[in-house]
Amino acid sequence: MSNNHLTREELQDYVQHVFGASYLITQSARIHGGAQKVIYKIDCTNGFTCMLYVWDISSNYFQEEILNEPTFHSSYGSELFSLNTRFLAQHGIRTPILYDLNNDRDRHSYDFALVEYVDGQKAEAYFQHKNHKDRDELFQRIRDMLSNMHGIQRNVYGNANDNSKKAGPCYQVQRLDAETALSYASKHMKDIRKNDKRLLEKLCELEAAIQPRDLYNFIHGELGPDHIWIDHAMQPCLIDIEGAGFFDLEHEHSFLEFRFGDFYHYLKNNDLDPERMTFYRFCHHLSLISGGLKLLHRQFPDQQFARGLAEYHARCVVQMLS
Known part of the structure:
Protein backbone atom coordinates (compact mmCIF):
# COMPACT_ATOMS: atom_id res chain seq x y z
CA MET A 1 0.00 0.00 0.00
CA VAL A 118 -9.82 2.57 -18.13
CA ASP A 119 -7.52 -0.34 -18.94
CA GLY A 120 -5.53 0.35 -22.09
CA GLN A 121 -2.82 2.70 -23.29
CA LYS A 122 -2.21 6.20 -24.67
CA ALA A 123 -3.10 6.99 -28.27
CA GLU A 124 0.57 7.62 -29.05
CA ALA A 125 1.22 3.88 -28.56
CA TYR A 126 -0.74 3.31 -31.79
CA PHE A 127 1.54 5.50 -33.92
CA GLN A 128 3.61 2.36 -34.53
CA HIS A 129 0.69 -0.08 -34.63
CA LYS A 130 1.45 -2.86 -37.12
CA ASN A 131 -2.12 -3.35 -38.31
CA HIS A 132 -2.66 -0.24 -40.46
CA LYS A 133 -6.37 -0.95 -40.96
CA ASP A 134 -7.00 -1.06 -37.21
CA ARG A 135 -4.86 2.05 -36.74
CA ASP A 136 -6.75 3.96 -39.44
CA GLU A 137 -10.08 3.01 -37.91
CA LEU A 138 -8.89 4.08 -34.44
CA PHE A 139 -7.74 7.50 -35.58
CA GLN A 140 -11.01 7.95 -37.45
CA ARG A 141 -12.83 7.28 -34.15
CA ILE A 142 -10.61 9.86 -32.48
CA ARG A 143 -11.41 12.32 -35.27
CA ASP A 144 -15.14 11.69 -34.85
CA MET A 145 -14.92 12.19 -31.07
CA LEU A 146 -13.02 15.46 -31.47
CA SER A 147 -15.35 16.69 -34.22
CA ASN A 148 -18.26 16.05 -31.87
CA MET A 149 -16.59 17.97 -29.04
CA HIS A 150 -15.38 20.82 -31.24
CA GLY A 151 -18.84 21.11 -32.77
CA ILE A 152 -20.19 22.44 -29.45
CA GLN A 153 -20.23 26.23 -29.87
CA ARG A 154 -21.32 29.44 -28.19
CA ASN A 155 -20.56 33.16 -28.49
CA VAL A 156 -18.54 33.69 -25.28
CA TYR A 157 -15.36 31.94 -24.21
CA GLY A 158 -14.63 30.42 -20.81
CA ASN A 159 -15.68 27.47 -18.67
CA ALA A 160 -18.78 25.46 -19.56
CA ASN A 161 -20.78 27.07 -16.73
CA ASP A 162 -19.54 30.64 -17.32
CA ASN A 163 -21.65 32.51 -19.87
CA SER A 164 -20.46 35.99 -18.92
CA LYS A 165 -19.03 38.20 -21.64
CA LYS A 166 -15.31 38.90 -21.12
CA ALA A 167 -13.59 42.27 -21.34
CA GLY A 168 -11.17 41.33 -24.11
CA PRO A 169 -10.73 38.64 -26.78
CA CYS A 170 -9.51 35.19 -25.77
CA TYR A 171 -6.28 35.52 -27.73
CA GLN A 172 -5.35 38.50 -25.53
CA VAL A 173 -5.41 36.19 -22.50
CA GLN A 174 -3.11 33.82 -24.35
CA ARG A 175 -0.71 36.63 -25.27
CA LEU A 176 -0.44 37.73 -21.62
CA ASP A 177 0.34 34.15 -20.58
CA ALA A 178 2.92 33.90 -23.37
CA GLU A 179 4.62 37.13 -22.21
CA THR A 180 4.90 35.71 -18.68
CA ALA A 181 6.30 32.45 -20.08
CA LEU A 182 8.84 34.34 -22.19
CA SER A 183 9.97 36.37 -19.19
CA TYR A 184 10.62 33.20 -17.18
CA ALA A 185 12.38 31.42 -20.05
CA SER A 186 14.63 34.44 -20.71
CA LYS A 187 16.02 34.18 -17.19
CA HIS A 188 17.08 30.57 -17.64
CA MET A 189 17.88 29.91 -21.32
CA LYS A 190 20.63 31.66 -23.24
CA ASP A 191 19.02 31.34 -26.70
CA ILE A 192 15.74 32.79 -25.42
CA ARG A 193 17.46 35.62 -23.54
CA LYS A 194 19.47 36.50 -26.65
CA ASN A 195 16.27 36.69 -28.74
CA ASP A 196 14.00 38.06 -26.04
CA LYS A 197 13.16 41.37 -27.73
CA ARG A 198 12.58 39.79 -31.15
CA LEU A 199 10.38 37.09 -29.64
CA LEU A 200 8.23 39.66 -27.85
CA GLU A 201 7.92 41.73 -31.03
CA LYS A 202 6.96 38.60 -32.98
CA LEU A 203 4.32 37.72 -30.42
CA CYS A 204 2.71 41.16 -30.69
CA GLU A 205 2.99 41.11 -34.48
CA LEU A 206 1.19 37.77 -34.69
CA GLU A 207 -1.54 38.94 -32.32
CA ALA A 208 -2.07 42.15 -34.35
CA ALA A 209 -2.80 40.10 -37.49
CA ILE A 210 -5.83 38.40 -35.89
CA GLN A 211 -9.32 39.57 -36.87
CA PRO A 212 -11.89 39.54 -34.01
CA ARG A 213 -14.78 37.08 -33.96
CA ASP A 214 -17.36 35.94 -31.43
CA LEU A 215 -17.87 32.22 -31.96
CA TYR A 216 -16.00 29.73 -29.78
CA ASN A 217 -15.71 25.94 -29.74
CA PHE A 218 -15.42 23.56 -26.81
CA ILE A 219 -11.82 22.34 -26.67
CA HIS A 220 -9.73 20.14 -24.39
CA GLY A 221 -6.98 22.75 -24.05
CA GLU A 222 -3.92 20.48 -23.95
CA LEU A 223 -4.79 17.68 -26.31
CA GLY A 224 -1.75 15.57 -27.03
CA PRO A 225 -1.87 11.85 -27.82
CA ASP A 226 -1.06 11.23 -24.14
CA HIS A 227 -4.43 12.71 -23.15
CA ILE A 228 -6.43 10.31 -25.30
CA TRP A 229 -6.66 6.89 -23.68
CA ILE A 230 -7.50 3.85 -25.81
CA ASP A 231 -9.25 0.92 -24.13
CA HIS A 232 -8.94 -2.75 -25.14
CA ALA A 233 -11.93 -2.41 -27.47
CA MET A 234 -9.97 0.29 -29.37
CA GLN A 235 -12.35 3.03 -28.19
CA PRO A 236 -10.96 6.48 -27.28
CA CYS A 237 -11.48 8.27 -23.99
CA LEU A 238 -10.40 11.81 -23.03
CA ILE A 239 -8.40 12.25 -19.82
CA ASP A 240 -7.04 15.26 -17.87
CA ILE A 241 -10.06 17.35 -18.81
CA GLU A 242 -9.90 20.06 -16.12
CA GLY A 243 -8.68 22.69 -18.62
CA ALA A 244 -11.47 22.11 -21.16
CA GLY A 245 -13.72 25.02 -22.11
CA PHE A 246 -14.87 27.34 -24.88
CA PHE A 247 -12.03 29.00 -26.78
CA ASP A 248 -10.65 29.53 -30.29
CA LEU A 249 -10.55 26.19 -32.10
CA GLU A 250 -7.13 27.11 -33.51
CA HIS A 251 -5.71 26.92 -29.98
CA GLU A 252 -6.51 23.20 -30.00
CA HIS A 253 -5.49 22.45 -33.58
CA SER A 254 -2.16 24.29 -33.39
CA PHE A 255 -1.35 22.02 -30.43
CA LEU A 256 -2.67 18.88 -32.13
CA GLU A 257 -0.56 19.66 -35.20
CA PHE A 258 2.83 19.39 -33.53
CA ARG A 259 1.85 16.81 -30.88
CA PHE A 260 0.46 14.34 -33.43
CA GLY A 261 3.09 15.06 -36.09
CA ASP A 262 2.62 12.83 -39.13
CA PHE A 263 -0.66 11.56 -37.69
CA TYR A 264 -2.25 15.01 -37.61
CA HIS A 265 -3.58 14.39 -41.13
CA TYR A 266 -6.29 12.21 -39.54
CA LEU A 267 -7.49 15.20 -37.48
CA LYS A 268 -6.82 18.13 -39.79
CA ASN A 269 -9.45 20.83 -40.21
CA ASN A 270 -9.25 22.90 -43.39
CA ASP A 271 -11.54 25.68 -42.14
CA LEU A 272 -9.16 27.20 -39.59
CA ASP A 273 -7.81 30.76 -39.50
CA PRO A 274 -4.10 30.65 -40.48
CA GLU A 275 -3.27 33.80 -38.47
CA ARG A 276 -4.69 32.26 -35.32
CA MET A 277 -2.93 28.96 -36.02
CA THR A 278 0.48 30.66 -36.23
CA PHE A 279 -0.18 32.87 -33.19
CA TYR A 280 -1.28 29.98 -30.96
CA ARG A 281 1.56 27.76 -32.10
CA PHE A 282 4.03 30.50 -31.13
CA CYS A 283 2.29 30.81 -27.73
CA HIS A 284 2.37 27.04 -27.18
CA HIS A 285 6.11 26.92 -27.81
CA LEU A 286 6.75 29.72 -25.29
CA SER A 287 4.47 28.08 -22.73
CA LEU A 288 6.14 24.69 -23.09
CA ILE A 289 9.64 26.16 -22.75
CA SER A 290 8.59 27.78 -19.50
CA GLY A 291 6.64 24.70 -18.39
CA GLY A 292 9.57 22.38 -19.06
CA LEU A 293 11.95 24.66 -17.16
CA LYS A 294 9.61 24.88 -14.18
CA LEU A 295 9.28 21.09 -14.04
CA LEU A 296 13.08 20.90 -14.20
CA HIS A 297 13.54 23.45 -11.42
CA ARG A 298 10.79 21.99 -9.22
CA GLN A 299 12.16 18.44 -9.17
CA PHE A 300 9.68 16.74 -11.49
CA PRO A 301 10.61 13.02 -11.37
CA ASP A 302 11.42 12.76 -15.09
CA GLN A 303 14.13 15.41 -15.35
CA GLN A 304 15.24 14.23 -18.80
CA PHE A 305 11.73 14.76 -20.15
CA ALA A 306 11.50 18.25 -18.59
CA ARG A 307 14.86 19.34 -20.00
CA GLY A 308 14.07 17.92 -23.44
CA LEU A 309 10.69 19.67 -23.48
CA ALA A 310 12.21 23.08 -22.81
CA GLU A 311 15.08 22.63 -25.26
CA TYR A 312 12.91 21.32 -28.11
CA HIS A 313 10.38 24.17 -27.91
CA ALA A 314 13.17 26.75 -27.55
CA ARG A 315 14.51 25.58 -30.92
CA CYS A 316 11.01 25.69 -32.43
CA VAL A 317 10.19 29.23 -31.29
CA VAL A 318 13.55 30.63 -32.44
CA GLN A 319 12.99 28.96 -35.84
CA MET A 320 9.65 30.75 -36.10
CA LEU A 321 11.46 34.09 -36.00
CA SER A 322 12.73 33.43 -39.51
Whole structure:
Protein backbone atom coordinates (compact mmCIF):
# COMPACT_ATOMS: atom_id res chain seq x y z
CA MET A 1 0.00 0.00 0.00
CA SER A 2 1.49 3.29 -1.14
CA ASN A 3 -0.67 6.35 -0.51
CA ASN A 4 0.60 9.64 0.88
CA HIS A 5 -2.83 11.26 1.11
CA LEU A 6 -5.20 8.80 2.78
CA THR A 7 -4.35 6.17 5.38
CA ARG A 8 -5.18 2.57 4.54
CA GLU A 9 -8.16 2.76 6.90
CA GLU A 10 -9.43 6.03 5.39
CA LEU A 11 -9.11 4.71 1.87
CA GLN A 12 -10.80 1.41 2.73
CA ASP A 13 -13.68 3.22 4.44
CA TYR A 14 -14.07 5.53 1.45
CA VAL A 15 -14.09 2.71 -1.11
CA GLN A 16 -16.63 0.68 0.90
CA HIS A 17 -18.80 3.75 1.44
CA VAL A 18 -18.97 4.31 -2.33
CA PHE A 19 -19.07 0.73 -3.64
CA GLY A 20 -20.08 -1.54 -0.75
CA ALA A 21 -18.70 -3.89 1.89
CA SER A 22 -17.39 -6.48 -0.62
CA TYR A 23 -14.77 -4.06 -1.98
CA LEU A 24 -11.62 -4.84 0.01
CA ILE A 25 -8.43 -3.11 -1.12
CA THR A 26 -5.38 -5.24 -1.86
CA GLN A 27 -3.16 -2.50 -3.29
CA SER A 28 -2.93 1.25 -3.71
CA ALA A 29 -0.06 2.46 -5.89
CA ARG A 30 0.81 5.94 -7.09
CA ILE A 31 0.89 6.48 -10.86
CA HIS A 32 3.68 8.91 -11.73
CA GLY A 33 3.64 11.36 -14.61
CA GLY A 34 0.97 13.96 -13.79
CA ALA A 35 2.06 17.52 -13.03
CA GLN A 36 -1.20 18.89 -11.62
CA LYS A 37 -2.87 16.14 -9.62
CA VAL A 38 -1.83 12.97 -7.81
CA ILE A 39 -3.25 9.67 -9.08
CA TYR A 40 -3.35 6.27 -7.39
CA LYS A 41 -4.46 2.94 -8.86
CA ILE A 42 -6.56 0.91 -6.45
CA ASP A 43 -7.06 -2.86 -6.74
CA CYS A 44 -9.66 -4.84 -4.79
CA THR A 45 -9.97 -8.53 -3.87
CA ASN A 46 -13.08 -8.96 -6.04
CA GLY A 47 -11.13 -7.98 -9.18
CA PHE A 48 -12.40 -4.40 -9.30
CA THR A 49 -9.92 -1.62 -10.08
CA CYS A 50 -10.41 2.15 -9.95
CA MET A 51 -8.39 5.34 -9.61
CA LEU A 52 -8.07 7.79 -6.75
CA TYR A 53 -7.53 11.37 -7.95
CA VAL A 54 -6.19 13.88 -5.41
CA TRP A 55 -6.15 17.64 -6.04
CA ASP A 56 -3.49 18.64 -3.52
CA ILE A 57 -2.13 22.10 -4.36
CA SER A 58 1.08 21.35 -2.44
CA SER A 59 1.77 18.48 -4.89
CA ASN A 60 1.06 20.61 -7.96
CA TYR A 61 4.17 21.61 -9.91
CA PHE A 62 2.44 24.84 -11.00
CA GLN A 63 0.99 25.88 -7.63
CA GLU A 64 2.84 29.21 -7.74
CA GLU A 65 1.15 30.17 -11.02
CA ILE A 66 -2.28 28.98 -9.90
CA LEU A 67 -2.07 31.01 -6.68
CA ASN A 68 -0.35 34.16 -7.94
CA GLU A 69 -0.93 34.79 -11.65
CA PRO A 70 -4.37 36.21 -12.53
CA THR A 71 -3.90 35.51 -16.26
CA PHE A 72 -2.82 31.89 -15.72
CA HIS A 73 -5.36 29.79 -17.60
CA SER A 74 -6.33 27.47 -14.76
CA SER A 75 -6.72 23.80 -15.56
CA TYR A 76 -6.68 22.70 -11.95
CA GLY A 77 -9.26 21.55 -9.44
CA SER A 78 -11.95 19.01 -8.68
CA GLU A 79 -14.75 21.44 -9.56
CA LEU A 80 -13.47 21.77 -13.13
CA PHE A 81 -13.03 18.00 -13.37
CA SER A 82 -16.59 17.37 -12.17
CA LEU A 83 -18.05 20.13 -14.36
CA ASN A 84 -16.32 18.93 -17.54
CA THR A 85 -17.05 15.27 -16.84
CA ARG A 86 -20.78 16.06 -16.70
CA PHE A 87 -20.67 18.43 -19.67
CA LEU A 88 -18.82 16.02 -21.96
CA ALA A 89 -21.04 13.08 -20.91
CA GLN A 90 -24.12 15.15 -21.82
CA HIS A 91 -22.66 15.51 -25.33
CA GLY A 92 -21.77 11.83 -25.73
CA ILE A 93 -18.01 12.26 -25.32
CA ARG A 94 -16.34 9.61 -23.22
CA THR A 95 -14.22 10.42 -20.19
CA PRO A 96 -13.44 8.23 -17.16
CA ILE A 97 -16.59 7.92 -15.03
CA LEU A 98 -16.59 9.99 -11.86
CA TYR A 99 -17.88 7.57 -9.19
CA ASP A 100 -17.65 9.94 -6.24
CA LEU A 101 -16.12 13.30 -5.35
CA ASN A 102 -15.21 14.20 -1.78
CA ASN A 103 -14.76 17.95 -1.45
CA ASP A 104 -15.93 18.28 2.17
CA ARG A 105 -12.45 19.29 3.40
CA ASP A 106 -13.50 18.01 6.84
CA ARG A 107 -10.41 15.85 7.49
CA HIS A 108 -8.04 16.88 4.68
CA SER A 109 -7.04 20.14 3.01
CA TYR A 110 -7.58 18.72 -0.49
CA ASP A 111 -10.35 17.21 -2.62
CA PHE A 112 -10.23 13.62 -3.82
CA ALA A 113 -12.34 11.36 -5.99
CA LEU A 114 -12.86 7.76 -7.08
CA VAL A 115 -12.71 7.54 -10.87
CA GLU A 116 -13.09 4.78 -13.44
CA TYR A 117 -9.93 2.84 -14.35
CA VAL A 118 -9.82 2.57 -18.13
CA ASP A 119 -7.52 -0.34 -18.94
CA GLY A 120 -5.53 0.35 -22.09
CA GLN A 121 -2.82 2.70 -23.29
CA LYS A 122 -2.21 6.20 -24.67
CA ALA A 123 -3.10 6.99 -28.27
CA GLU A 124 0.57 7.62 -29.05
CA ALA A 125 1.22 3.88 -28.56
CA TYR A 126 -0.74 3.31 -31.79
CA PHE A 127 1.54 5.50 -33.92
CA GLN A 128 3.61 2.36 -34.53
CA HIS A 129 0.69 -0.08 -34.63
CA LYS A 130 1.45 -2.86 -37.12
CA ASN A 131 -2.12 -3.35 -38.31
CA HIS A 132 -2.66 -0.24 -40.46
CA LYS A 133 -6.37 -0.95 -40.96
CA ASP A 134 -7.00 -1.06 -37.21
CA ARG A 135 -4.86 2.05 -36.74
CA ASP A 136 -6.75 3.96 -39.44
CA GLU A 137 -10.08 3.01 -37.91
CA LEU A 138 -8.89 4.08 -34.44
CA PHE A 139 -7.74 7.50 -35.58
CA GLN A 140 -11.01 7.95 -37.45
CA ARG A 141 -12.83 7.28 -34.15
CA ILE A 142 -10.61 9.86 -32.48
CA ARG A 143 -11.41 12.32 -35.27
CA ASP A 144 -15.14 11.69 -34.85
CA MET A 145 -14.92 12.19 -31.07
CA LEU A 146 -13.02 15.46 -31.47
CA SER A 147 -15.35 16.69 -34.22
CA ASN A 148 -18.26 16.05 -31.87
CA MET A 149 -16.59 17.97 -29.04
CA HIS A 150 -15.38 20.82 -31.24
CA GLY A 151 -18.84 21.11 -32.77
CA ILE A 152 -20.19 22.44 -29.45
CA GLN A 153 -20.23 26.23 -29.87
CA ARG A 154 -21.32 29.44 -28.19
CA ASN A 155 -20.56 33.16 -28.49
CA VAL A 156 -18.54 33.69 -25.28
CA TYR A 157 -15.36 31.94 -24.21
CA GLY A 158 -14.63 30.42 -20.81
CA ASN A 159 -15.68 27.47 -18.67
CA ALA A 160 -18.78 25.46 -19.56
CA ASN A 161 -20.78 27.07 -16.73
CA ASP A 162 -19.54 30.64 -17.32
CA ASN A 163 -21.65 32.51 -19.87
CA SER A 164 -20.46 35.99 -18.92
CA LYS A 165 -19.03 38.20 -21.64
CA LYS A 166 -15.31 38.90 -21.12
CA ALA A 167 -13.59 42.27 -21.34
CA GLY A 168 -11.17 41.33 -24.11
CA PRO A 169 -10.73 38.64 -26.78
CA CYS A 170 -9.51 35.19 -25.77
CA TYR A 171 -6.28 35.52 -27.73
CA GLN A 172 -5.35 38.50 -25.53
CA VAL A 173 -5.41 36.19 -22.50
CA GLN A 174 -3.11 33.82 -24.35
CA ARG A 175 -0.71 36.63 -25.27
CA LEU A 176 -0.44 37.73 -21.62
CA ASP A 177 0.34 34.15 -20.58
CA ALA A 178 2.92 33.90 -23.37
CA GLU A 179 4.62 37.13 -22.21
CA THR A 180 4.90 35.71 -18.68
CA ALA A 181 6.30 32.45 -20.08
CA LEU A 182 8.84 34.34 -22.19
CA SER A 183 9.97 36.37 -19.19
CA TYR A 184 10.62 33.20 -17.18
CA ALA A 185 12.38 31.42 -20.05
CA SER A 186 14.63 34.44 -20.71
CA LYS A 187 16.02 34.18 -17.19
CA HIS A 188 17.08 30.57 -17.64
CA MET A 189 17.88 29.91 -21.32
CA LYS A 190 20.63 31.66 -23.24
CA ASP A 191 19.02 31.34 -26.70
CA ILE A 192 15.74 32.79 -25.42
CA ARG A 193 17.46 35.62 -23.54
CA LYS A 194 19.47 36.50 -26.65
CA ASN A 195 16.27 36.69 -28.74
CA ASP A 196 14.00 38.06 -26.04
CA LYS A 197 13.16 41.37 -27.73
CA ARG A 198 12.58 39.79 -31.15
CA LEU A 199 10.38 37.09 -29.64
CA LEU A 200 8.23 39.66 -27.85
CA GLU A 201 7.92 41.73 -31.03
CA LYS A 202 6.96 38.60 -32.98
CA LEU A 203 4.32 37.72 -30.42
CA CYS A 204 2.71 41.16 -30.69
CA GLU A 205 2.99 41.11 -34.48
CA LEU A 206 1.19 37.77 -34.69
CA GLU A 207 -1.54 38.94 -32.32
CA ALA A 208 -2.07 42.15 -34.35
CA ALA A 209 -2.80 40.10 -37.49
CA ILE A 210 -5.83 38.40 -35.89
CA GLN A 211 -9.32 39.57 -36.87
CA PRO A 212 -11.89 39.54 -34.01
CA ARG A 213 -14.78 37.08 -33.96
CA ASP A 214 -17.36 35.94 -31.43
CA LEU A 215 -17.87 32.22 -31.96
CA TYR A 216 -16.00 29.73 -29.78
CA ASN A 217 -15.71 25.94 -29.74
CA PHE A 218 -15.42 23.56 -26.81
CA ILE A 219 -11.82 22.34 -26.67
CA HIS A 220 -9.73 20.14 -24.39
CA GLY A 221 -6.98 22.75 -24.05
CA GLU A 222 -3.92 20.48 -23.95
CA LEU A 223 -4.79 17.68 -26.31
CA GLY A 224 -1.75 15.57 -27.03
CA PRO A 225 -1.87 11.85 -27.82
CA ASP A 226 -1.06 11.23 -24.14
CA HIS A 227 -4.43 12.71 -23.15
CA ILE A 228 -6.43 10.31 -25.30
CA TRP A 229 -6.66 6.89 -23.68
CA ILE A 230 -7.50 3.85 -25.81
CA ASP A 231 -9.25 0.92 -24.13
CA HIS A 232 -8.94 -2.75 -25.14
CA ALA A 233 -11.93 -2.41 -27.47
CA MET A 234 -9.97 0.29 -29.37
CA GLN A 235 -12.35 3.03 -28.19
CA PRO A 236 -10.96 6.48 -27.28
CA CYS A 237 -11.48 8.27 -23.99
CA LEU A 238 -10.40 11.81 -23.03
CA ILE A 239 -8.40 12.25 -19.82
CA ASP A 240 -7.04 15.26 -17.87
CA ILE A 241 -10.06 17.35 -18.81
CA GLU A 242 -9.90 20.06 -16.12
CA GLY A 243 -8.68 22.69 -18.62
CA ALA A 244 -11.47 22.11 -21.16
CA GLY A 245 -13.72 25.02 -22.11
CA PHE A 246 -14.87 27.34 -24.88
CA PHE A 247 -12.03 29.00 -26.78
CA ASP A 248 -10.65 29.53 -30.29
CA LEU A 249 -10.55 26.19 -32.10
CA GLU A 250 -7.13 27.11 -33.51
CA HIS A 251 -5.71 26.92 -29.98
CA GLU A 252 -6.51 23.20 -30.00
CA HIS A 253 -5.49 22.45 -33.58
CA SER A 254 -2.16 24.29 -33.39
CA PHE A 255 -1.35 22.02 -30.43
CA LEU A 256 -2.67 18.88 -32.13
CA GLU A 257 -0.56 19.66 -35.20
CA PHE A 258 2.83 19.39 -33.53
CA ARG A 259 1.85 16.81 -30.88
CA PHE A 260 0.46 14.34 -33.43
CA GLY A 261 3.09 15.06 -36.09
CA ASP A 262 2.62 12.83 -39.13
CA PHE A 263 -0.66 11.56 -37.69
CA TYR A 264 -2.25 15.01 -37.61
CA HIS A 265 -3.58 14.39 -41.13
CA TYR A 266 -6.29 12.21 -39.54
CA LEU A 267 -7.49 15.20 -37.48
CA LYS A 268 -6.82 18.13 -39.79
CA ASN A 269 -9.45 20.83 -40.21
CA ASN A 270 -9.25 22.90 -43.39
CA ASP A 271 -11.54 25.68 -42.14
CA LEU A 272 -9.16 27.20 -39.59
CA ASP A 273 -7.81 30.76 -39.50
CA PRO A 274 -4.10 30.65 -40.48
CA GLU A 275 -3.27 33.80 -38.47
CA ARG A 276 -4.69 32.26 -35.32
CA MET A 277 -2.93 28.96 -36.02
CA THR A 278 0.48 30.66 -36.23
CA PHE A 279 -0.18 32.87 -33.19
CA TYR A 280 -1.28 29.98 -30.96
CA ARG A 281 1.56 27.76 -32.10
CA PHE A 282 4.03 30.50 -31.13
CA CYS A 283 2.29 30.81 -27.73
CA HIS A 284 2.37 27.04 -27.18
CA HIS A 285 6.11 26.92 -27.81
CA LEU A 286 6.75 29.72 -25.29
CA SER A 287 4.47 28.08 -22.73
CA LEU A 288 6.14 24.69 -23.09
CA ILE A 289 9.64 26.16 -22.75
CA SER A 290 8.59 27.78 -19.50
CA GLY A 291 6.64 24.70 -18.39
CA GLY A 292 9.57 22.38 -19.06
CA LEU A 293 11.95 24.66 -17.16
CA LYS A 294 9.61 24.88 -14.18
CA LEU A 295 9.28 21.09 -14.04
CA LEU A 296 13.08 20.90 -14.20
CA HIS A 297 13.54 23.45 -11.42
CA ARG A 298 10.79 21.99 -9.22
CA GLN A 299 12.16 18.44 -9.17
CA PHE A 300 9.68 16.74 -11.49
CA PRO A 301 10.61 13.02 -11.37
CA ASP A 302 11.42 12.76 -15.09
CA GLN A 303 14.13 15.41 -15.35
CA GLN A 304 15.24 14.23 -18.80
CA PHE A 305 11.73 14.76 -20.15
CA ALA A 306 11.50 18.25 -18.59
CA ARG A 307 14.86 19.34 -20.00
CA GLY A 308 14.07 17.92 -23.44
CA LEU A 309 10.69 19.67 -23.48
CA ALA A 310 12.21 23.08 -22.81
CA GLU A 311 15.08 22.63 -25.26
CA TYR A 312 12.91 21.32 -28.11
CA HIS A 313 10.38 24.17 -27.91
CA ALA A 314 13.17 26.75 -27.55
CA ARG A 315 14.51 25.58 -30.92
CA CYS A 316 11.01 25.69 -32.43
CA VAL A 317 10.19 29.23 -31.29
CA VAL A 318 13.55 30.63 -32.44
CA GLN A 319 12.99 28.96 -35.84
CA MET A 320 9.65 30.75 -36.10
CA LEU A 321 11.46 34.09 -36.00
CA SER A 322 12.73 33.43 -39.51
